Amino acid sequence: MNIKKNIALSDSGYLFNPSSGESFVVNPIGIEIIDLIKQGKSFGDISKNLLQKYNTDEATLEKDYFDFLNMLRINQLINDEEKNN
Amino acid sequence: MKKKTINIAISGLNAIDSPGPGMAVARGLREAKSLDVRIIGLAYDTLEPMIYMHHLIDKTYQLPYPSAGTDAILSRIEYIHAQEDLDIIIPNFDAELYSFMKLEETLKKMGISMFLPTFEQFEERHKINLSKFGEKYDVTVPSNLGIYDTNEIPDETELTFPLVVKGKWYDAYIAYNKEQVKTYFNKISAKWGLPIILQEFIHGSEYNVTGLGDGKGNTIAAVPMRKQYITDKGKAWAGISIDEPELLELTHKFISATKWRGGFELELMKNQENKYYLLEINPRIPAWAYLSVGVGQNIPEALVKLALGEKVTPYSNYDVGKIFIRYSMDMIVDRKEFEKLSIDGEL
Amino acid sequence: MEKLRYERPTLKKLEAGMPGKFGMPTSLQPTTHIDGVAVKELIDEYGSPLFVLSEQTIRSTFRKAQRAFSTRYPKVQFAWSYKTNYLSAICNVFHQEGSWAEVVSGFEYDKAIQHGVAGEKIIFNGPDKTEKDLAKAMQNNSLIHIDHLDELYTIIELTDKLNVKPKVAIRVNMDTGIQPMWDRFGFNFENGQAWDALNKIMHTNKMDLVGLHTHIGTFMLSANAYGVAAGKLAELAIGLKQKFNHEIKYIDMGGGFASKNTLKGVLLPGYDISPTFDDYAEAISTALLNANFQQDHLPLLILETGRALIDEAGSLLGTVISNKRLSQGKRTTIVDVGVNLLFTSFWYEHKVTPAQPFSQYSEETTVYGPLCMNIDVLRENINLPLLNKGDHIVVHHVGAYNMTQWMQFITLRPKVVIIDMEGKTHVIRENETQESITSFERMPEYLRKFD
Numbered sequence: 001m002n003i004k005k006n007i008a009l010s011d012s013g014y015l016f017n018p019s020s021g022e023s024f025v026v027n028p029i030g031i032e033i034i035d036l037i038k039q040g041k042s043f044g045d046i047s048k049n050l051l052q053k054y055n056t057d058e059a060t061l062e063k064d065y066f067d068f069l070n071m072l073r074i075n076q077l078i079n080d081e082e083k084n085n
Numbered sequence: 086m087k088k089k090t091i092n093i094a095i096s097g098l099n100a101i102d103s104p105g106p107g108m109a110v111a112r113g114l115r116e117a118k119s120l121d122v123r124i125i126g127l128a129y130d131t132l133e134p135m136i137y138m139h140h141l142i143d144k145t146y147q148l149p150y151p152s153a154g155t156d157a158i159l160s161r162i163e164y165i166h167a168q169e170d171l172d173i174i175i176p177n178f179d180a181e182l183y184s185f186m187k188l189e190e191t192l193k194k195m196g197i198s199m200f201l202p203t204f205e206q207f208e209e210r211h212k213i214n215l216s217k218f219g220e221k222y223d224v225t226v227p228s229n230l231g232i233y234d235t236n237e238i239p240d241e242t243e244l245t246f247p248l249v250v251k252g253k254w255y256d257a258y259i260a261y262n263k264e265q266v267k268t269y270f271n272k273i274s275a276k277w278g279l280p281i282i283l284q285e286f287i288h289g290s291e292y293n294v295t296g297l298g299d300g301k302g303n304t305i306a307a308v309p310m311r312k313q314y315i316t317d318k319g320k321a322w323a324g325i326s327i328d329e330p331e332l333l334e335l336t337h338k339f340i341s342a343t344k345w346r347g348g349f350e351l352e353l354m355k356n357q358e359n360k361y362y363l364l365e366i367n368p369r370i371p372a373w374a375y376l377s378v379g380v381g382q383n384i385p386e387a388l389v390k391l392a393l394g395e396k397v398t399p400y401s402n403y404d405v406g407k408i409f410i411r412y413s414m415d416m417i418v419d420r421k422e423f424e425k426l427s428i429d430g431e432l
Numbered sequence: 433m434e435k436l437r438y439e440r441p442t443l444k445k446l447e448a449g450m451p452g453k454f455g456m457p458t459s460l461q462p463t464t465h466i467d468g469v470a471v472k473e474l475i476d477e478y479g480s481p482l483f484v485l486s487e488q489t490i491r492s493t494f495r496k497a498q499r500a501f502s503t504r505y506p507k508v509q510f511a512w513s514y515k516t517n518y519l520s521a522i523c524n525v526f527h528q529e530g531s532w533a534e535v536v537s538g539f540e541y542d543k544a545i546q547h548g549v550a551g552e553k554i555i556f557n558g559p560d561k562t563e564k565d566l567a568k569a570m571q572n573n574s575l576i577h578i579d580h581l582d583e584l585y586t587i588i589e590l591t592d593k594l595n596v597k598p599k600v601a602i603r604v605n606m607d608t609g610i611q612p613m614w615d616r617f618g619f620n621f622e623n624g625q626a627w628d629a630l631n632k633i634m635h636t637n638k639m640d641l642v643g644l645h646t647h648i649g650t651f652m653l654s655a656n657a658y659g660v661a662a663g664k665l666a667e668l669a670i671g672l673k674q675k676f677n678h679e680i681k682y683i684d685m686g687g688g689f690a691s692k693n694t695l696k697g698v699l700l701p702g703y704d705i706s707p708t709f710d711d712y713a714e715a716i717s718t719a720l721l722n723a724n725f726q727q728d729h730l731p732l733l734i735l736e737t738g739r740a741l742i743d744e745a746g747s748l749l750g751t752v753i754s755n756k757r758l759s760q761g762k763r764t765t766i767v768d769v770g771v772n773l774l775f776t777s778f779w780y781e782h783k784v785t786p787a788q789p790f791s792q793y794s795e796e797t798t799v800y801g802p803l804c805m806n807i808d809v810l811r812e813n814i815n816l817p818l819l820n821k822g823d824h825i826v827v828h829h830v831g832a833y834n835m836t837q838w839m840q841f842i843t844l845r846p847k848v849v850i851i852d853m854e855g856k857t858h859v860i861r862e863n864e865t866q867e868s869i870t871s872f873e874r875m876p877e878y879l880r881k882f883d
Contacts, residue, residue: 131446151700152700152701153701154700154701154703154704155703180699183704183705184700184704231611232611233611234612237611237612278699279697279698
């Protein structure tokens with residue numbers, strides 16, 4: 001699984017999907033997560049990374065992470081075929 | 086002598102198929118010989134076309150919707166004022182006028198002038214009060230009923246179909262039976278709230294007058310127009326300036342009786358017996374007001390001068406038989422512009 | 433290193449006509465404190481949910497109303513509408529401010545007496561006054577506002593039995609140009625019912641007709657309607673003077689003034705469109721002063737304003753239970769504040785603010801209450817900052833009707849506290865316990881056992 005290659009995400013959080021023509025806004029922690037996914041980090045790594053930085057617990061983070069991932073998936077911003085790469 | 090640049094904020098940048106008046110106002114101001122202006126756009130939606138027309142609008146800021154409350158609007162204007170040193174705001178949407186009227190004194194203290202109707206004028210001419218208005222000022226109006234619930238729709242036998250179902254702020258549909266009245270009631274009230282107005286349908290041809298009152302009963306400008314082509318949204322796509330003393334008379338009477346302050350539009354219907362019915366009074370400059378500029382009465386320019394407290398000589402003439410024809414055009418905009426507006430709220 | 437405040441990741445699609453804008457700083461401010469007391473501390477100490485009333489807001493609102501009327505009209509008296517909020521502490525704040533009591537049942541009447549309100553300062557309204565209630569009110573010299581003819585006849589009978597001459601007024605309903613017209617209470621002005629009742633009262637000579645009362649509606653967004661109503665009552669009063677040479681002592685304009693809440697289906701927020709006390713006062717006093725009363729014979733003006741005096745003073749604190757997503761992706765937040773406590777959420781778009789700081793990011797959210805019932809919706813659609821489980825929220829302007837119309841349903845009702853003028857907090861109603869509900873129940877012997 002990875003973020004589709006042609007997705008453009010600017011520092012301001014503006015995300016553009018050239019294949020669908022849709023625009024989105026992502027909040028800062030969302031940008032961080034997308035960047036980490038792009039780097040090929042696993043959920044374990046991402047979770048560890050974020051728990052060090054933010055004041056929250058693992059359960060909340062896990063729930064929110066997979067919800068976010070699901071929203072990326074619903075909006076076709078994720079390429080699931082690349083899962084095994 | 087170089088003229089001082091006046092910073093004017095305008096709304097109504099939605100130059101779409103049912104357009105806001107921003108285009109007419111901006112062009113009138115750009116063409117005003119007596120003014121040097123910087124035009125600041127106030128936008129609600131990120132796709133209002135004029136945001137991206139930089140030859141007309143120097144800079145655009147997004148504004149919270151009126152439903153966010155005057156506090157939210159004021160704090161946004163304070164921010165814009167700090168960047169742009171505004172002299173004048175010309176609000177061009179019906180739905181935002183109430184909020185701006187409410188803010189008029191506060192904005193005045195900040196050095197921002199407007200030229201708006203008073204609360205009394207605004208309320209009195211409201212669709213829901215049209216019958217009373219007609220009685221008070223002796224103007225013929227169609228019969229009118231404001232309702233708050235579908236239960237209040239009179240029995241089919243008491244209604245004459247077709248009738249017009251209107252929203253408090255926008256939208257009007259023609260209904261041919263009670264079921265349709267209910268449907269439109271729900272449709273409009275979901276969007277614009279209550280009450281819903283049921284109005285007698287007058288068969289005939291549509292005439293409009295746009296004008297400007299100085300708040301003391303004097304007519305500063307008045308241009309009557311006959312609609313020549315009407316879109317499926319009921320908007321004039323083409324119209325012609327006409328010489329009709331009866332309409333001018335009615336306009337003078339309206340202005341002197343109400344001491345109307347600001348721009349306005351009278352919507353009238355002339356029936357088969359050549360009798361004019363006043364259907365609606367819009368308390369702002371209409372989208373087709375560029376015709377007034379084109380026939381020699383620059384209403385936006387005169388309004389700015391009134392707002393600045395300058396003496397304005399009333400226009401007395403206009404060219405008769407000039408036609409306005411609206412057209413649409415596509416422009417090409419880079420995604421970066423949309424991105425900047427979406428993220429920063431300004432462009 | 434101190435950790436950053438966590439906020440869940442969000443992805444928001446940009447759509448034309450989208451009401452919540454990103455680029456603009458939200459105008460919403462967190463409500464971290466109420467009258468200087470931290471929301472978090474209130475919840476830690478008294479639990480969540482929690483009703484909080486601000487004595488400061490009650491008194492300043494009352495004084496604003498008092499000033500609006502007394503600067504325009506020489507004789508003004510407020511009577512606290514018990515049904516709006518009859519918690520004893522709240523009633524007494526109003527009584528300390530000089531309010532009489534306005535009650536609509538035997539229960540409320542007894543409550544006013546319990547509070548120590550003198551009988552002659554209790555106005556007894558409403559369609560359901562039992563014979564016992566009426567007798568008590570007559571003996572206490574209270575002001576009885578007659579709602580219907582059956583009540584009038586009961587009073588006439590009682591005057592003989594008790595040998596007292598009660599002080600009465602009639603409630604009048606009328607067309608003030610406002611829809612819907614409240615014609616279910618009292619006697620109609622236009623069709624002559626009001627005069628019929630007045631004639632009966634005057635001819636029997638068994639009652640002391642002291643006033644005229646009306647109450648034209650609720651949450652009235654038009655101040656002018658009150659002017660029309662005051663004019664019509666004045667017309668009746670002057671008619672009584674002409675016909676019977678009888679002078680009434682007061683005109684009671686009832687209540688119905690709008691608060692700053694936003695009604696559902698109205699585009700602009702109540703904060704912007706609700707008339708002010710000055711607007712209402714101007715309409716009413718102008719109508720009374722312009723009526724043909726003799727200069728020094730102006731009737732006392734009584735006002736039974738409830739909602740507009742107390743709504744802004746009440747807040748309901750709550751806590752986020754969970755954030756969820758509906759099947760179509762719609763964001764929802766479940767809080768521990770439900771319609772069982774917030775009856776008014778059926779007709780208001782209540783303002784809800786987080787009680788802790790938040791970023792400019794927000795989501796279109798449905799806010800649900802905690803009840804396992806589909807109707808339990810606090811806000812159908814609100815652009816809410818990103819709240820975490822356990823975060824607190826403040827629902828604003830809940831002082832009117834909620835603490836009387838709330839229901840014990842599914843769960844128990846919470847504490848109510850008041851923050852006094854010095855910023856000290858006092859419990860004015862304890863939370864319910866299992867015992868407070870079950871102690872009313874009785875178990876027939878044969879139902880005690882089961883396997």
